[in-house]
Amino acid sequence: MSALLEATGVAVEYHRTGAPPLRAVDHADLTLARGEILGLVGESGCGKSTLGRAVVGLQPTAAGEIRFDGRPVAPLGLRRRPPGMRGLQMVFQDPYASLNPRRLVGDQVGDGYLLGGTSKTEARRRAGELLERVGLPADAVKRYPHEFSGGQRQRIAIARTLAAEPSCIIADEPISALDASAQASVANLLVELVRELDMGLVFISHDLSVVRQIADRTAVMYLGRVVEVGPTRQVWSEPAHPYTKALISAVPRADGAGVLPVELPGDVPDPSRPPGGCRFHPRCPVALPSCAHDDPPLTILRDGRSAACVLAK
Amino acid sequence: MGTLLEVEDLTVWLATRNGPRKAVDGLSFRVDSGEVFGIAGESGSGKTMTAMALLGLLPHAARTGGRAVFEGRDLLAMKPRELRDVRGRSIAMVSQDPSTSLHPMLSIETQVTEHMRHHLGIGRSEARGRAVELLSTVRIPDPERALGAHPAQFSGGMRQRIAIAVALACEPRLLLADEPTTALDVTVQAGILRLLDRLRRERDLAVVVITHDLGVMSAVADRICVMYGGRTAEVGPRETVLTHPRHPYTRGLLDALPHPEGGAAALRPIPGSPPSLGAVPDGCPFHPRCAFAVDSCRVDRPEPVLIGSDHRLACPPDPLGESA
Ligand SMILES: Nc1ncnc2c1ncn2[C@@H]1O[C@H](COP(=O)(O)OP(=O)(O)OP(=O)(O)O)[C@@H](O)[C@H]1O
Ligand SMILES: Nc1ncnc2c1ncn2[C@@H]1O[C@H](COP(=O)(O)OP(=O)(O)O)[C@@H](O)[C@H]1O
Ligand code: SF4
Ligand code: SF4
Ligand SMILES: [Mg+2]
Ligand SMILES: [Mg+2]
Numbered sequence: 001m002s003a004l005l006e007a008t009g010v011a012v013e014y015h016r017t018g019a020p021p022l023r024a025v026d027h028a029d030l031t032l033a034r035g036e037i038l039g040l041v042g043e044s045g046c047g048k049s050t051l052g053r054a055v056v057g058l059q060p061t062a063a064g065e066i067r068f069d070g071r072p073v074a075p076l077g078l079r080r081r082p083p084g085m086r087g088l089q090m091v092f093q094d095p096y097a098s099l100n101p102r103r104l105v106g107d108q109v110g111d112g113y114l115l116g117g118t119s120k121t122e123a124r125r126r127a128g129e130l131l132e133r134v135g136l137p138a139d140a141v142k143r144y145p146h147e148f149s150g151g152q153r154q155r156i157a158i159a160r161t162l163a164a165e166p167s168c169i170i171a172d173e174p175i176s177a178l179d180a181s182a183q184a185s186v187a188n189l190l191v192e193l194v195r196e197l198d199m200g201l202v203f204i205s206h207d208l209s210v211v212r213q214i215a216d217r218t219a220v221m222y223l224g225r226v227v228e229v230g231p232t233r234q235v236w237s238e239p240a241h242p243y244t245k246a247l248i249s250a251v252p253r254a255d256g257a258g259v260l261p262v263e264l265p266g267d268v269p270d271p272s273r274p275p276g277g278c279r280f281h282p283r284c285p286v287a288l289p290s291c292a293h294d295d296p297p298l299t300i301l302r303d304g305r306s307a308a309c310v311l312a313k
Numbered sequence: 314m315g316t317l318l319e320v321e322d323l324t325v326w327l328a329t330r331n332g333p334r335k336a337v338d339g340l341s342f343r344v345d346s347g348e349v350f351g352i353a354g355e356s357g358s359g360k361t362m363t364a365m366a367l368l369g370l371l372p373h374a375a376r377t378g379g380r381a382v383f384e385g386r387d388l389l390a391m392k393p394r395e396l397r398d399v400r401g402r403s404i405a406m407v408s409q410d411p412s413t414s415l416h417p418m419l420s421i422e423t424q425v426t427e428h429m430r431h432h433l434g435i436g437r438s439e440a441r442g443r444a445v446e447l448l449s450t451v452r453i454p455d456p457e458r459a460l461g462a463h464p465a466q467f468s469g470g471m472r473q474r475i476a477i478a479v480a481l482a483c484e485p486r487l488l489l490a491d492e493p494t495t496a497l498d499v500t501v502q503a504g505i506l507r508l509l510d511r512l513r514r515e516r517d518l519a520v521v522v523i524t525h526d527l528g529v530m531s532a533v534a535d536r537i538c539v540m541y542g543g544r545t546a547e548v549g550p551r552e553t554v555l556t557h558p559r560h561p562y563t564r565g566l567l568d569a570l571p572h573p574e575g576g577a578a579a580l581r582p583i584p585g586s587p588p589s590l591g592a593v594p595d596g597c598p599f600h601p602r603c604a605f606a607v608d609s610c611r612v613d614r615p616e617p618v619l620i621g622s623d624h625r626l627a628c629p630p631d632p633l634g635e636s637a
Contacts, residue, residue, distance in 0.1 A: 043498040044469070149586045179355040180525060184569040185581035191579065206498060209528075213571035214579060250499040252506070252528035253573050255554030260510055260532050261503035267468045270445070 002070070004200040005055060005088070008066035014046070014056050014243050022272045024050040026224040027064070029298060032168065032200040037191065038217030039232065040204045041247065042269050047224045048204045052170045055202070056090050068168065086116070086143055089166040093173035095153035099145040105131070105156055106141030112163025130159040134189060151182030155189065161311040162193070168200040176205065183207075208251050212236050220244045223279045224271055226298060228312075232304020240307035242284050278309070286311065317486060317519050318367075319342040322379035323389075325362045325543075327372060327590065334591035336362040338543040339379070341617070346486065347517045349509065351534030351551070353527060353566070355587045359543040360523045364489045368406055369396040383487070402432040402560045405480035409492035411472035413465040414479070419446070421475055422460035428482045447478040451508060470501030477508065484516070491523045506532050527566060531555055538624070539563045542588050542598030545617045549624030559626045559633050597628065605632035 007030040013021040025047040032038050040048050053059035055066050060075040067073065068088050092098050100108060109130055110123035118126070131140045135156040136148075145153055154174060161169060171190065175183040191214050194201045205211050211218055212232060217230040220243065228241040239245040247260035266283040269275055274296065275282050281291040288310065298308040319566040326333035337359040344350045352360050365371045367388055368383055378585040383404065394454065401405075408414050415424060425447060426440035435443075441460070444446065449455035451474040453467075464472055473493065480488055494502035503634060510533055512518050523535055530537055531551065538548040539560060547560035558564045565583035572578065584604040594601055600610040607630055617625035620634070 043500060109536075149587060179356065180527075180566060181569045181583040182586065183582075184571075185582035188579050188582065208499065209571040209573070210580075247500065250503040251533040252499075252503075252526075253566060254531045254555055254570055255573065256528035256531050256552040258531065258533075258551060260507050261499070263504040263507055264500040265504070267470065267501075 003031040003067075004034045004036075005030070005066075005068050005202075007031070007051075007055050008064055010051065010054055010066060011062040011163075012050050012059055014050075014188070020272065021062075023062070023274075024224055024271055026274075028221070028224065028226050030202070030219060030229075031053065032145045032202060035194060035198045036217065037194055037201045037203055037215045039211030039218040040202055040221065041206065041208055041211055041218065042221035043247075044206065045268055045271065046221045047271070048221055049172050051221070052090065052172050052202060055181075056170050057085060058090065061112040086164050087167040089161045089164050089169050089172040090171060091154075091157055091161050091174050092212050093158040093176050095150070095177075096145065098157055099153060099160075101145055103144075103149075104141065104144055105112050105145060108145075109141075109156065109160045109163055110251065112160060112165075116163075116165070125161070127163065130162050131156070133162070134159045135185070149182070151178050151186055154178060155184075156184050158189065158193075159272065162197075164197060167197075168202075170202045170204070172204045172302055173206070175210065176207065185208065187279065190214070196249065208247060220247065223274055225308065226306075226308040227280070227309070228296060228305070229298075230301075230303075230307075234305055235301060240301055240305065240312040241280075241309045242286050242311070243280050244283070244307075280309075315346055316343050317346040317383065319382045320363075320367075320379070321381075323366060323381060324378035325359070325366050325371065326376045326378075327362070327369055327373035333376065335593070336543055336590055337366065338556060338593070339616075340538075340540070340543070340545055342538050342545070342548055344436060344519050344521060346519050346604075347513055348535045349513055349520045349522055349533050351530045351537040352521060352523045352540060353525065353530050353537055354540035354546075355525060355566075357587050358540040360525075360540060361491055362543075363540075364491050364521070364523060367489065368400050368404065369393065369399075370406075393419065398432070401428045402483045403485050403555075403616065404487045404489065405483070405485040405487065407473070407476050407490045407493050409495050411469065411496075412464065414476045415472060417464055419463070420460065421462055421464070424479050425460070425475070425482055428479070430590065432483045433487040441483070443479075448475070448605075450481070450512075451475070451478045453478070468501075470497055470504065473497060473501075473505055474508065477505075481512070481516075481518075486517075486519060488512075488518055488520045489523070490520055492525070493522065495524065495526070496530060496579075498514065502529070509533055518535060527555065534574050539566070542593040544598055545625070545627055546599065547624075547626050547628075548617060549621070553621065553624050559620060559624070559631060560599075560628050561603045561605050561632060564633060565602070605630060 010028045012025040057073045106127045109127035113123035128141045162173045175186045215232045218232045218235045228244045246264040251260045277292040281287045298306050325337035327336045425444040429440045443455045453459045537554045539546045546562045568581045596612045597610045600606040615627040617627040620626045
């Protein structure tokens, strides 16, 4: 099966005045197939959003290659998006920031169709259909964003994205700002859409338990790199990378048992000065002396998943 | 364990364009000394306003009703001066965002020692010595040096630890922690939860943890109050509430969580959304979203009644009870 989205060796640098460039993503690889959900997890600042923006072309890359549907993704310059790239869309954490408070919801959702060359009345009608598809009342078309709850606003943002008829969506923390119950319903909606429309979805989240529930594959990032990627079930039941293991043990369970989660000491190092050797070695509970100078590449393991650790076989 | 705080029939009216509206409506609970008491519920259920009422920090033109007796005195009846004295000294607060509880321009030393010097009347060098101890208690590396630093020089998790040190400065009996780990990574959250647990054991500190995260609740709380629409839905021991919930809302919150073992099954959200201020339905506030609602639920206001050892439930039909 050929990949819908394929990123190889991607690096992204932020240029800062009076300081060396900050390499927020360094040699990261990702692949995504049609109809597949890839969860992207990792601590704050590890580069999830940066990588997400890079793969949709919203962020220039310093190295590597990104292909969508076989075509290279060029960073968005001053010119309009080439038509082939409309199939690649992004959904953000804060739906309020991405919606215009003074425009009717129906018009904002319909924009996607207008860009695709549809007439105004037809765009409106289809916007209404999309809003119903994402679980909003039909009269949502004639209302403003502030009249909706956070969860409903995220549904509006998703409907707007769907108007571009995407085959691939990168969703950056799409449910993080919502209540538990609204999180569950928006996550369900995304899963249904992926299955129904045979889209690909990269689901960026710091909530590991949601990723575990909905992602087909999980990629774990640490300090700008993907350190483990594989089928969700494998990654969770037998994490191959010590960092993955630490992340999983830190998730508290609502089982009433009163068990404190396991702490991973230390902070994420400053990405402008990553540690030499394995980037995780200063915090790694099972580091070997050699880890201070050997930087393990992401390697395919026996069971087919990949991990970047000398101990992973 | 004695009772440290007894809240009875707490009601908070907030001023809105359409007049006063109840954000908290007749809430009762007690906190024992040295325990971690959890308040759970979706956003807008009144958790933060409950904490603010206890601290006398409600928004302008808010009014309160009921009683909140702390060490024999009613916090709600205190004059602003008296309350200021209690606040920071016997009761301290940690909020979700450490960047709002810490002043960006002041040194860590100033912030940790300020209350000590004001409330305990101790001198500068003694306060400094205590500050170093506190920072090492909350595991800030190199505390001596940290004193001279500013909040921006620390990560989010470190800032939250410093905010906890500031809160502990005058050895309070009660710490109100409103979503103390919501803004943090799970790895960092684990450290803060362990810290709170250690502090209550070592210092006989009572902690009220406010969070919408039932996993966090399960990790640290001894007893849990589940709030909905400004009222108590259910309150009881952690294990009982999380493993044998009796309120349909508690059940719904637990069912909405991802399954701990993962799996392909869809998540199960509670239909509808929580009521907004001033739009709390009559009768049981949860009835429009409740799969078990009967006619009386739309009319009769349920009050929490004792249904088991230290377990209270505000749901007269009790559809999840043994007899049902
Ligand atoms: N516009 C920018 N200019 C400079 N540095 C940036 C910029 N955006 C992000 N960074 C830095 O790049 C690194 C990766 O950031 P990114 O936002 O991709 O992380 P993330 O994994 O999405 O984190 P979070 O979970 O907090 O959203 C961080 O060190 C961040 O401080
Ligand atoms: N400053 C304020 N002015 C008016 N309404 C407010 C204010 N703060 C909170 N509210 C309202 O009071 C209710 C309870 O809020 P809050 O205690 O913050 O809930 P929680 O902490 O459980 O999310 C909500 O309906 C909220 O919108
Ligand atoms: S390579 Fe070494 S330091 Fe890095 S994760 Fe593996 S054991 Fe730990
Ligand atoms: S009182 Fe009625 S509506 Fe409320 S939770 Fe119980 S059964 Fe449901
Ligand atoms: Mg991000
Ligand atoms: Mg709150």
